[in-house]
Every structure is written in structure tokens, then in C-alpha cells.
Amino acid sequence: MLAAQQRPRLIDERGLRTDGRRPDELRPIRIELGVLKNADGSAIFEMGNTKVIAAVYGPKEMHPRHMALPDRTVLRVRYHMTPFSTDERKNPAPSRREIELSKVIREALESAILTELFPRATIDVFMEVLQADAGTRLVSLMAASMALADAGIPMRDLIAGVAVGKADGVLVLDLNEAEDMWGEADMPIAMMPSLNKVVLFQLNGTMTPEELRQALELAKKGIAEIYQLEKKAIKEKFVEVS
Amino acid sequence: MSVTSDRLQTIVSNVKKASILKALERGVRLDNRKPDEYRPLSITLGYAKKADGSALVKLGDTMVLAGTKLEMDEPFPDTPNQGNLMVNVELLPLAYETFEPGPPDENAIELARVVDRSLRDSKAVDLSKLVIIPGKKVWSLWVDVYVLDFAGNVMDASTIAAVAAIYNTKLPKVEVNGEEVKVLTERTDVTPLAYPVVTLTAAKVGNFVVIDPNLEEESIADAKLSISYTPDMRIVGIQKSLGGAMKLEEIPQIEEVTRKAANRLFSELKNTFGIA
Amino acid sequence: MNLPGQIFVMDQQVVCPGDLLAEGDFEIPWSPYIYKESNRYYASVVGVVDVKNGTFTVIPLKGSKYWPRVGDTVLGMVEEIELYGWTVDIRAPYPAYLPASSLLNRPITAGEDLRRYLDVGDYIVAKVEVFDRTTNPILAVRGSDTGKVTDGTVVSISPSKASRLIGRNRSLLNTLVSMTGCHLMVYPNGMIHMRCPSSAQEEAIKGAISLIEIEQESRISDLTEKVRRFIASKLGETNASSSAEA
Numbered sequence: 001m002l003a004a005q006q007r008p009r010l011i012d013e014r015g016l017r018t019d020g021r022r023p024d025e026l027r028p029i030r031i032e033l034g035v036l037k038n039a040d041g042s043a044i045f046e047m048g049n050t051k052v053i054a055a056v057y058g059p060k061e062m063h064p065r066h067m068a069l070p071d072r073t074v075l076r077v078r079y080h081m082t083p084f085s086t087d088e089r090k091n092p093a094p095s096r097r098e099i100e101l102s103k104v105i106r107e108a109l110e111s112a113i114l115t116e117l118f119p120r121a122t123i124d125v126f127m128e129v130l131q132a133d134a135g136t137r138l139v140s141l142m143a144a145s146m147a148l149a150d151a152g153i154p155m156r157d158l159i160a161g162v163a164v165g166k167a168d169g170v171l172v173l174d175l176n177e178a179e180d181m182w183g184e185a186d187m188p189i190a191m192m193p194s195l196n197k198v199v200l201f202q203l204n205g206t207m208t209p210e211e212l213r214q215a216l217e218l219a220k221k222g223i224a225e226i227y228q229l230e231k232k233a234i235k236e237k238f239v240e241v242s
Numbered sequence: 243m244s245v246t247s248d249r250l251q252t253i254v255s256n257v258k259k260a261s262i263l264k265a266l267e268r269g270v271r272l273d274n275r276k277p278d279e280y281r282p283l284s285i286t287l288g289y290a291k292k293a294d295g296s297a298l299v300k301l302g303d304t305m306v307l308a309g310t311k312l313e314m315d316e317p318f319p320d321t322p323n324q325g326n327l328m329v330n331v332e333l334l335p336l337a338y339e340t341f342e343p344g345p346p347d348e349n350a351i352e353l354a355r356v357v358d359r360s361l362r363d364s365k366a367v368d369l370s371k372l373v374i375i376p377g378k379k380v381w382s383l384w385v386d387v388y389v390l391d392f393a394g395n396v397m398d399a400s401t402i403a404a405v406a407a408i409y410n411t412k413l414p415k416v417e418v419n420g421e422e423v424k425v426l427t428e429r430t431d432v433t434p435l436a437y438p439v440v441t442l443t444a445a446k447v448g449n450f451v452v453i454d455p456n457l458e459e460e461s462i463a464d465a466k467l468s469i470s471y472t473p474d475m476r477i478v479g480i481q482k483s484l485g486g487a488m489k490l491e492e493i494p495q496i497e498e499v500t501r502k503a504a505n506r507l508f509s510e511l512k513n514t515f516g517i518a
Numbered sequence: 519m520n521l522p523g524q525i526f527v528m529d530q531q532v533v534c535p536g537d538l539l540a541e542g543d544f545e546i547p548w549s550p551y552i553y554k555e556s557n558r559y560y561a562s563v564v565g566v567v568d569v570k571n572g573t574f575t576v577i578p579l580k581g582s583k584y585w586p587r588v589g590d591t592v593l594g595m596v597e598e599i600e601l602y603g604w605t606v607d608i609r610a611p612y613p614a615y616l617p618a619s620s621l622l623n624r625p626i627t628a629g630e631d632l633r634r635y636l637d638v639g640d641y642i643v644a645k646v647e648v649f650d651r652t653t654n655p656i657l658a659v660r661g662s663d664t665g666k667v668t669d670g671t672v673v674s675i676s677p678s679k680a681s682r683l684i685g686r687n688r689s690l691l692n693t694l695v696s697m698t699g700c701h702l703m704v705y706p707n708g709m710i711h712m713r714c715p716s717s718a719q720e721e722a723i724k725g726a727i728s729l730i731e732i733e734q735e736s737r738i739s740d741l742t743e744k745v746r747r748f749i750a751s752k753l754g755e756t757n758a759s760s761s762a763e764a
Contacts (some may be wrong), residue, residue, distance in 0.1 A: 152581020
């Protein structure tokens with residue numbers, strides 16, 4: 001196969017990845033809340049070179065009324081990539097991938113937001129990928145979670161997630177673009193860590209059942225780390241005099 | 243934009259929900275299945291005579307018809323020695339009372355993409371077998387999956403239908419003269435399917451896990467986990483769906499149940515339907 | 519002493535959604551800012567925990583929407599004139615409704631021009647009389663502290679900030695009032711009605727309110743100090759009379 005000639009070596013002889021990380025190392029993370037004036041809540045979340053901005057409007061009364069639900073909030077969720085977020089320009093029309101990911105992200109948020117508190121209302125969540133370097137659905141979901149916290153919308157927990165993959169047979173944490181493209185598996189998983197509950201979980205590629213179990217363990221560690229960073233980003237804005 | 247909808251939520255009364263849960267406490271389901279049993283399966287190959295390959299699948303009351311069409315095409319520039327695979331799924335208006343005509347919605351798109359990933363990532367469809375002239379002419383394999391009766395777990399039924407339809411597809415004989423390709427009416431006995439792939443969907447209903455949920459079970463489920471396997475038990479796809487959550491430890495437990503069911507399904511595909 | 523359970527957080531601690539607050543069986547009034555799973559209590563928003571007398575509440579630090587509570591007196595702006603009343607924006611997720619009969623204390627005859635009493639853009643102070651899962655909030659004008667706003671200035675801050683201003687620690691509110699001599703009414707939906715002796719005081723108090731809105735201090739005492747210094751710099755120490763202590 002011609003593709004094999006272009007495929008780079010993903011793990012070098014020292015066991016390090018294409019960006020120099022160890023297999024269980026996360027990329028640098030940057031979180032900023034309250035970045036937009038008009039939105040009720042907003043955040044920018046960065047993981048390595050992946051950068052997503054999320055905005056939340058609501059809860060507010062739902063129009064058209066017939067689409068409202070009598071016992072809980074309707075979530076309207078849009079995951080979208082800007083045309084300049086990828087190496088080759090991405091057509092701004094929603095792709096099938098963006099439609100699937102909007103659904104997957106909305107379902108993750110449904111488990112976290114206390115939607116039964118605001119019947120007949122709606123909450124809009126918009127995520128725009130500004131820079132795509134693997135892990136966009138997870139960074140988008142986390143940006144949305146931070147934006148919801150910024151908006152003061154009641155939730156069960158913050159959401160933290162990470163993609164575990166297989167590169168040259170080695171399980172690696174927080175895939176980068178090369179590993180996403182050339183690796184043997186890509187497993188994005190997101191949780192409400194305080195409740196130990198999984199809200200997003202997919203796999204493409206191949207894994208043995210044993211590798212799956214190891215990957216889940218690796219993900220759990222990565223998620224715990226990210227969760228602490230999220231809490232820190234929220235709390236450090238409130239100066240606490242000890 | 244993805245919008246919360248209660249398309250299915252309203253159909254199960256609280257009384258029914260209580261009796262489903264009560265039965266599960268005794269280890270049975272309302273249709274007398276055990277939690278790890280899938281519904282009766284029937285596959286009719288070659289159902290749509292004008293398709294290049296087709297299969298009508300019934301999984302309980304869920305009915306899905308898949309048909310393939312081969313078109314001669316150029317390969318994509320970055321994969322000159324591979325044919326193309328396109329999977330589309332439609333949830334037809336005739337399949338359920340509230341389905342409207344229109345382009346595929348997020349549910350149909352999710353189904354198509356999960357089936358596509360199972361076929362592609364597993365290499366169950368051997369794209370190199372679809373090459374006619376390397377770098378110049380290849381077969382594009384269009385797989386269209388049409389859901390005719392929406393009665394629960396269309397995911398697994400759609401995967402079976404796609405696999406059976408591809409299995410039923412025989413590549414046409416071609417005459418190659420330099421750059422010219424003449425497609426003959428006779429068929430080879432080459433199928434693009436290297437081996438089957440199956441998807442097993444488990445639904446979390448209360449504290450219980452059931453395989454191949456019917457429509458009522460799906461409507462009251464908190465979450466679903468669909469896992470795809472190859473015959474040598476490699477996991478080639480996972481998709482969690484619905485707006486509920488599951489505990490992290492539950493995932494390996496569910497995977498054990500789906501794997502055992504996958505084994506049984508592969509045996510049935512081979513022994514009853516000759517698909518291997 | 520038999521405790522209802524264990525509280526894991528300290529008074530004035532900043533909490534995030536998902537933070538475990540307590541375990542056991544506490545008698546606390548229902549709040550959207552705390553949720554319970556089996557016998558565990560978790561915070562559902564970014565906020566500050568108030569722990570006292572063996573119970574706890576969470577006061578949100580973020581959020582621009584007001585959660586209507588029956589019995590609250592709020593200040594809202596009229597959005598629409600309906601047949602028998604007005605739709606009022608009280609900064610809640612749902613618009614509120616004020617029946618004209620409540621404001622006028624008499625039934626309405628069909629075709630009456632309600633604009634004479636309350637027009638779009640007018641401010642009205644009213645009580646939240648009805649609010650539950652099946653209906654938008656319904657307001658009532660009852661008592662001398664309610665009615666159309668006819669003078670002064672109205673500004674807004676986030677409801678979460680407002681509830682901290684009128685919470686148990688009044689030092690911040692008292693500082694604003696005593697240092698400026700303005701008459702100040704802070705409503706739980708984040709609306710503030712002020713009547714000041716002169717424009718200098720009004721500017722000073724508006725500036726102080728902006729400061730309160732953007733400052734992220736979680737401790738009222740630190741915020742109070744910042745506000746005190748700000749107003750003093752604006753008005754000079756001469757206008758500051760003895761400020762009430764907390």
C-alpha cells in the first residue's frame with residue numbers, strides 16, 4: 001500500500017512519541033473562562049494545538065413552543081469547525097462528521113446538566129474549533145462544560161475527557177494528529193469524574209478486549225489530571241485569602 | 243445543530259416501565275428473552291434483484307433492507323490502490339409513525355458512520371480487491387441501508403444487513419485493454435467481503451444490561467453501548483449513545499456480555515446463512 | 519450530639535459543580551445549587567459554601583439569570599402589553615406575567631388601554647406570587663414596597679452578586695449606603711434602584727456597583743475594603759460618615 005510509505009514511526013527507540021511525550025503524558029492544557037461578553041457563559045479550551053471556543057446561551061424560554069419539553073430543558077448543541085482550523089480548508093457547510101459529533105456531544109451534556117430544573121426552556125451550546133490537532137470532540141465538550149459553569153447553569157459535575165490510542169502497538173494517552181491519522185486505534189472517552197460516570201465513549205480502529213481494559217485504566221488517570229486543572233482554572237479566579 | 247427530542251420517550255407508560263424492570267429482576271424480559279439473548283434473525287440474500295448485492299434482514303420486528311451498487315470510478319489521490327466504500331443509512335418515513343421525509347438526520351448519519359467504521363477499520367471490506375487498473379480505475383462500492391421497520395436496535399440490524407449485502411455482491415468480469423475497461427455481464431465469484439463483522443448493542447435499563455433492546459427497552463434505557471467485533475474477537479468499533487451515563491467499571495462487564503453474544507451471532511451467520 | 523451526617527467543606531470555601539459537600543441526611547431547603555445522590559450532597563454550580571449551625575447552603579458566584587422564588591420581591595421591565603396584563607422581564611429563564619387587575623385592584627374591562635398604567639419599558643416592582651414547573655412566574659402588586667418605579671435610577675448586576683449583597687453579611691451594602699448617602703434597594707433578581715442626593719454620589723455608587731460586578735473576590739470583607747477605597751477616592755473622605763460594621 002502506498003500509504004505505508006508515508007506512515008511515520010510513531011514511537012522511537014527511546015519509547016517517546018512524535019512530539020517527544022511519554023506514552024502516558026498529556027499535552028499542555030490552557031483554560032480561560034468568560035471570554036465573550038454577550039454569551040451567558042463562555043470558555044476557550046486548549047490541549048496542545050487543539051483550540052476550541054464554546055459559548056452558552058440560556059436557560060431561556062423555548063421558541064417555537066411546540067418543540068419545548070414539558071419536564072426538562074431542550075439542549076441545542078452545535079459542534080462546528082472553522083474552515084481555517086485544519087491543514088486543508090474545511091468546507092464550512094456542516095459535514096456528516098460534525099452532525100454525528102454534535103449529537104455525541106449533546107448526549108454527553110444531557111447526562112451532566114440538571115435539565116429537569118428548567119422545563120419548557122432551552123439552553124444553546126455552540127462550539128467552534130479554531131485549531132484542530134486531534135481530540136477536537138473532547139476539547140469541545142470540555143470547553144462547553146467550562147462555559148456552562150461560567151454561565152452558572154446547574155450541573156452534576158464538570159466533564160473531563162481524553163483520547164487514548166494505539167501507536168505502533170503502544171497504548172498512548174491524548175493522541176496527537178500523527179497518532180490519530182496513522183495509529184491503530186482512537187478511543188475518545190469523557191467522564192464526570194466525581195461520580196465515576198462515563199458520558200462519551202467511542203472507539204475507531206482495532207483493540208483486543210484486554211487492550212480495551214488497559215486503555216480504560218490509562219484514560220482514568222489522564223482524566224483525573226485534567227479534572228484537577230479544570231477546577232484550578234475555575235477557582236483560581238476567586239482570590240482566597242488564607 | 244443537535245436538538246434534544248423526545249421522539250421515543252413518550253411511548254412507554256410508567257406502568258409498562260415498572261413491569262419491564264420487575265421482570266428483569268427475575269432475569270427475564272417481557273418478550274421472554276434472557277438479558278443476553280438477541281431476537282430471532284432472518285436474512286434473505288438477493289432480495290432486491292437489481293442491486294449488485296442485497297439482503298433483507300429481520301431482527302425481531304426490526305426490518306432493514308441493504309443494497310449495494312458498484313460504480314467504476316477513479317481512486318482517491320492518496321489511496322491509488324484502493325477502491326472506495328460509501329455507506330448510507332436512511333430511516334424511512336414508512337418505518338415509524340413520526341419519521342418525516344427529508345435528508346438523513348443525525349440518527350441516520352450516526353448509524354451510517356458507525357456501520358462504515360466497523361466495515362472499514364476491521365478491513366472486513368478488502369478495498370484492494372476493488373482495484374481494476376491500479377492508480378486509474380477502481381470500483382466504488384455504494385452500500386445503502388434502508389430501515390423499513392423501526393422496532394429497536396436498528397444499529398445491529400443495519401450492520402448485519404450491510405455485511406450480508408456485501409457478501410451477496412459479486413464483482414463483474416472486466417476486460418482490460420491498456421487504459422480501456424469493458425465491463426461484461428458475467429460475474430466473477432469474488433466478493434468484496436473478506437470476513438463478516440458484527441455489532442452488538444447493549445442497553446442499560448435501570449441497573450440491568452440487555453442485549454439487542456427492542457423498541458420499548460430502548461425508549462426507557464439510560465444509555466446504549468454498541469461494540470463491533472471481527473470473527474477473531476478484535477474490537478473494531480465502540481459507540482455509546484443516548485443521554486445517560488454508565489459507570490466506568492460497567493464497561494468491561496458489558497463488553498464480556500457483548501463478546502459472548504458476538505460469538506453466537508458469528509456462528510449463526512456461518513451455519514444458518516453461510517456468511518463467513 | 520447526634521449529627522445528621524458529615525460536612526466535608528469549610529465555611530466560605532469556593533466550590534465547583536461535582537464537589538462533594540456532605541454525606542448523611544440533612545434538613546436543608548431545596549436549592550438548584552445543591553443536588554443529592556443517595557445520601558451524598560454535591561454542589562451543582564460554581565459558588566461559595568455557607569456553613570453554619572450544622573447546615574450548609576451554596577451561594578452561586580456565577581450566572582446572570584434569576585431563579586424565581588415565590589415570595590421574592592423583584593424589579594422588572596415591562597416587555598409586552600397583553601390583553602389583561604403585562605409581560606415583564608425579571609431576568610429569569612422565563613418571562614413573568616403581571617395581571618392588570620393586580621396593579622389596579624379592580625377587574626379590567628375589555629378594550630381598556632393598559633398603557634396608561636404601565637407601558638413597554640417601564641420598571642415595576644412586584645412580588646413573585648406563583649411559580650412552579652407548569653407555569654411561568656406570575657407577579658402581584660401588593661403592599662407599599664411594590665408598584666411602578668417613577669423616579670431614581672435603575673442599574674443591574676448579576677443575581678448571584680445581588681444575593682451576596684443582601685445576604686447575611688450586610689457590610690458591603692451598608693458601606694455603599696453610608697458612604698454615599700444614596701437610598702438603595704437591591705432586589706434578588708439583580709436589579710438595583712437608587713435615589714441619590716446628587717449626581718456625584720450617583721456616579722460614585724454606579725462605579726462601585728460596576729466594581730462589585732467585575733471583581734471576583736470570594737470574601738465579602740475584601741470586596742468591602744475595595745469598594746470603600748473606591749468611593750473614598752471618588753468623593754473624598756468628607757462625605758463618608760461613620761460606616762456601619764458588619
